Amino acid sequence: WRRIVLEEDNIGGVYMTKGYEVEIKVCDDEEELAREGADLIVERCGPALQRRGRFLLALSGGKTPRRLYELLASPAYRDRVDWKRTEVFWVDDRCVPPDHPDSNYRMANELLLSKVPLEEKQVHRIRGEEDPELAAKVYGIEVSSYMPKSLITFDLAILGMGVDGHTASLFPGDAAMTETEKVAVLVEPKGDAHRRVTVTLPVLNHVATVLFLVAGEEKAPMVREILDEGNPKGYPAGMVMPVKGELFWYLDHK
Numbered sequence: 001w002r003r004i005v006l007e008e009d010n011i012g013g014v015y016m017t018k019g020y021e022v023e024i025k026v027c028d029d030e031e032e033l034a035r036e037g038a039d040l041i042v043e044r045c046g047p048a049l050q051r052r053g054r055f056l057l058a059l060s061g062g063k064t065p066r067r068l069y070e071l072l073a074s075p076a077y078r079d080r081v082d083w084k085r086t087e088v089f090w091v092d093d094r095c096v097p098p099d100h101p102d103s104n105y106r107m108a109n110e111l112l113l114s115k116v117p118l119e120e121k122q123v124h125r126i127r128g129e130e131d132p133e134l135a136a137k138v139y140g141i142e143v144s145s146y147m148p149k150s151l152i153t154f155d156l157a158i159l160g161m162g163v164d165g166h167t168a169s170l171f172p173g174d175a176a177m178t179e180t181e182k183v184a185v186l187v188e189p190k191g192d193a194h195r196r197v198t199v200t201l202p203v204l205n206h207v208a209t210v211l212f213l214v215a216g217e218e219k220a221p222m223v224r225e226i227l228d229e230g231n232p233k234g235y236p237a238g239m240v241m242p243v244k245g246e247l248f249w250y251l252d253h254k
């Protein structure tokens with residue numbers, strides 16, 4: 001482990017606040033990254049059940065979490081999450097049908113959700129294929145209904161990071177980055193084929209356990225800028241610092 005407590009000297013910007021503790025694990029490869037991620041999810045399921053009787057798990061799309069989803073569905077892990085008391089959400093999804101190749105729901109369903117004992121009502125898909133604006137509102141209400149007035153939103157959120165420092169569908173400079181009231185908003189990433197619905201930063205900053213999974217040499221400079229230099233430019237991935245939760249960054253060995 002490299003436990004970094006962000007001190008004055010490595011806080012270039014205002015975003016990584018002084019003394020904020022980030023637990024960083026540098027893994028040897030993507031297989032270990034996935035295994036460590038699966039272990040953390042298994043470990044955090046129990047405390048969530050004790051806290052609220054349910055485990056609110058929020059997933060990301062992208063390539064990085066694929067192996068983690070496969071592992072969670074494998075015999076080595078499948079029975080170690082109490083799926084019967086788990087509610088599955090997404091931190092974002094594209095506004096496409098659930099069977100579309102770009103759907104984050106489709107990827108998680110194929111690799112994990114269809115292989116573990118979950119009822120449909122426990123899977124909270126972002127239904128952006130019809131009316132994206134409405135989908136953002138409906139999803140926000142659905143997410144909020146599971147966390148009335150509690151300071152904790154999701155119990156665990158799996159996040160990725162793009163080379164540009166985005167996370168979920170919160171992109172640098174996007175108006176969604178300044179949203180402080182709504183739970184979920186519609187975004188139109190420049191040059192992206194699809195509009196997306198994403199949860200907002202306040203939701204991510206009230207998650208009990210945030211797990212970033214970041215792999216690939218091309219992301220190393222952004223990881224350093226966020227974790228070693230304190231995110232001076234305010235990239236979205238570096239602005240996720242759960243106010244009462246834990247922040248883990250699991251990296252592959254690059």
Ligand code: 6PG
Pocket residue numbers: 060061062063064065091092093094104159160161162166167168169
């Ligand atoms: C998405 C994710 C997005 C992803 C990053 C990293 O919907 O695509 O939520 O934030 O985590 O783009 O993607 P990779 O894991 O494919 O590098």
